[in-house]
Amino acid sequence: MEFITRNKGIFIGAILGMITGYLYWHFIGCVSGTCAITSSPINSTLFGALFGGLMGSNFNKGTSEKHVPPASTTSEN
Numbered sequence: 001m002e003f004i005t006r007n008k009g010i011f012i013g014a015i016l017g018m019i020t021g022y023l024y025w026h027f028i029g030c031v032s033g034t035c036a037i038t039s040s041p042i043n044s045t046l047f048g049a050l051f052g053g054l055m056g057s058n059f060n061k062g063t064s065e066k067h068v069p070p071a072s073t074t075s076e077n
Contacts, residue, residue, distance in 0.1 A: 009059035017052015021045045 004011065025044035033039045037047050 007057075007060060009056040010053045011056070013056015013059075014049045014053035017048035017050070017055070018045050019048070020052065021048020024048070 021044040022041055025038055025041045028038065029044075030038040036043070038044050
């Protein structure tokens with residue numbers, strides 16, 4: 001259960017992406033059937049889940065790390 005709460009942003013983003021991907025296929029889609037992503041509802045839904053999960057990962061609180069700037073490389077003569 002801790003895994004789900006730590007990655008809540010990814011799961012919410014993936015679910016919203018799946019819904020958005022399916023709706024995009026349903027209402028816009030690809031008329032000719034030659035589009036790689038929007039020609040199939042499965043492809044469109046999976047692509048939406050992937051993209052939504054990536055976008056949702058930006059909102060995870062547990063994965064933030066403190067950035068330490070590199071040491072100065074200039075030498076004093």
